Amino acid sequence: MSVFDGVDWEARPTGRYRGLHSVPGGPGLSLAYLTLCLTGIAVYPYLSDAQRMVDYLVLSFATVPAVVVGLIRTPADSRKAMWFLLAALVSFNAGNVAWYWYVFAMGLPSGDGTIAAIFAALAQVFMFSGAITIVARRGRDDVGGLIDSTIVAMAVGGVIWSFLLLPHLREVAAAQVSQIATCVTVFMLTGIFGCLTRLLLTAREFISALWFLVAAMGFSLAGVTTVALVVVPGSASRPAYTDMIYLAGYTAVGLCGLARSVVRLLQPGPAPKDDLSKGRLVFLGLALCAMPAVGAASELSGRDVDTALLAVSTAAVTPLVMLRIWGVWSERMRVLRYQASFDPVTNLPNRHEFANRLDAALAGGRPVVVLFCDLDGFKAVNDRYGHTGGDQLLIQVAERLARCVRPGDTVSRFGGDEFVVLCVDMERYDATELCLRIETAFREPFAVDGEPVVIGASIGMVCNDRTENGEQLIQRADAAMYTAKQERQQVPGVRTSVA
Numbered sequence: 001m002s003v004f005d006g007v008d009w010e011a012r013p014t015g016r017y018r019g020l021h022s023v024p025g026g027p028g029l030s031l032a033y034l035t036l037c038l039t040g041i042a043v044y045p046y047l048s049d050a051q052r053m054v055d056y057l058v059l060s061f062a063t064v065p066a067v068v069v070g071l072i073r074t075p076a077d078s079r080k081a082m083w084f085l086l087a088a089l090v091s092f093n094a095g096n097v098a099w100y101w102y103v104f105a106m107g108l109p110s111g112d113g114t115i116a117a118i119f120a121a122l123a124q125v126f127m128f129s130g131a132i133t134i135v136a137r138r139g140r141d142d143v144g145g146l147i148d149s150t151i152v153a154m155a156v157g158g159v160i161w162s163f164l165l166l167p168h169l170r171e172v173a174a175a176q177v178s179q180i181a182t183c184v185t186v187f188m189l190t191g192i193f194g195c196l197t198r199l200l201l202t203a204r205e206f207i208s209a210l211w212f213l214v215a216a217m218g219f220s221l222a223g224v225t226t227v228a229l230v231v232v233p234g235s236a237s238r239p240a241y242t243d244m245i246y247l248a249g250y251t252a253v254g255l256c257g258l259a260r261s262v263v264r265l266l267q268p269g270p271a272p273k274d275d276l277s278k279g280r281l282v283f284l285g286l287a288l289c290a291m292p293a294v295g296a297a298s299e300l301s302g303r304d305v306d307t308a309l310l311a312v313s314t315a316a317v318t319p320l321v322m323l324r325i326w327g328v329w330s331e332r333m334r335v336l337r338y339q340a341s342f343d344p345v346t347n348l349p350n351r352h353e354f355a356n357r358l359d360a361a362l363a364g365g366r367p368v369v370v371l372f373c374d375l376d377g378f379k380a381v382n383d384r385y386g387h388t389g390g391d392q393l394l395i396q397v398a399e400r401l402a403r404c405v406r407p408g409d410t411v412s413r414f415g416g417d418e419f420v421v422l423c424v425d426m427e428r429y430d431a432t433e434l435c436l437r438i439e440t441a442f443r444e445p446f447a448v449d450g451e452p453v454v455i456g457a458s459i460g461m462v463c464n465d466r467t468e469n470g471e472q473l474i475q476r477a478d479a480a481m482y483t484a485k486q487e488r489q490q491v492p493g494v495r496t497s498v499a
Helices: 027-046 049-073 080-105 115-138 143-171 176-201 208-230 240-258 278-288 290-300 307-341 351-363 378-404 428-441 470-485
Strands: 368-376 410-415 418-424 446-448 451-453 456-463 494-498
Touching: 027 049, 027 240, 049 080, 049 240, 080 115, 080 240, 115 176, 115 208, 143 176, 143 208, 143 307, 176 208, 208 240, 307 351, 351 368, 351 410, 351 418, 351 470, 368 378, 368 428, 368 470, 378 410, 378 418, 378 428, 378 446, 418 428, 428 456, 428 494, 456 470, 470 494
Parallel strands: 456 494
Antiparallel strands: 368 418, 368 456, 410 418, 446 451
16 A cells, blocks of 8 residues: 555645645656766766766756655655755755855865855755654664664774774875864764664665665765865865765755655654663673774774774763663563563553552552452353463453543452452442443453353452551452352342442
């Protein structure tokens, strides 16, 4: 089923901009856009400088309407990421126009250090914001995996920076500001690339828009790295293939916007299993020493060590690792606490949790009513349909009892076919009404393996009208329940005995 099948396109706004609200087209638009971009990239090396400028601007500007298409297709509550991507493309294009203006119109050797650089930096911020918004939205149920991906990506970024970029930038005497900007960009790109790759590996379905976005970040990382290695700082001269890499990144962003799957890209993704296994602990331990190992390798190979980066990256990775361990540990403890307090079949509070809630109510001096309910005929159902059928019956009984009580009351499975209800701040008259609702709920047959099953119940009701603890109150309710059970031959269905 297509994600657009549930949209009433005819009911969408009409008028001057009606065309923007039409049914999204098929792959024809994407194919035409891809053909345009591939042609422009293929002929780029053979063009003159002025022709290259036109070609570059045409392909970079073409991404804007492509992302606008994706923005229109996206539901209104999911458009933040697309707005960020659109703002990034507008800023990139403004920077490109300014750069070419300074070089071709004003005759400067390069557009670096001008307003073009400001537009480029602003565009990077918008692009990162859009990617982070997508990661946060789609990967909100996989925070642990995203942290792991970020840690790995930071280690990869450290290797790229320490062994490739930093030695070269120092060799060509690049300005300190340029070195810092390149370092920050590389680490941000590797981090986003790692997170998007994680989303790709855990998607459980093919989402072309996600593949295009990963490709765009990959081309951007390759472009930044290549330009830093081959372009002389302050020079407008650069090999054609560096611009071709950036144009490939623009193309991937445009294809992401045109892909119909961009709607699924902005939906929450699956929640992979997350556990603090031995392998995970080993991985986190290695992550802690990754950056110091990179620094040591640089020192042993005779390269300059970026001590500031080493200190900052180690300080950044350490809290991420600790946060990761704490997150997995807290989730494990939450599961253990739940398993210790709730019945695995009905998901109701178990005997221990019920006793805690009852004791807390009594300690607060609040009037309580306890109903002890034992099913009649459960053993016969269990013998005929097996434990699976018995569990089906218990689940349905739990659901009906939960619908009978008030919000804040507790329905607990005490064990076997015994259920206990705790009602706080309830008068005896209201408790009688509750018993009548339970009797009515049991009149309708239960469905076990597709067959109707009728069972009864014996209920013992007790109010804390004397000084006693929770255990004594439960014992009185249990005794009243047995009194009601003795009458089941004369009174079928649901019977109630008041202690």
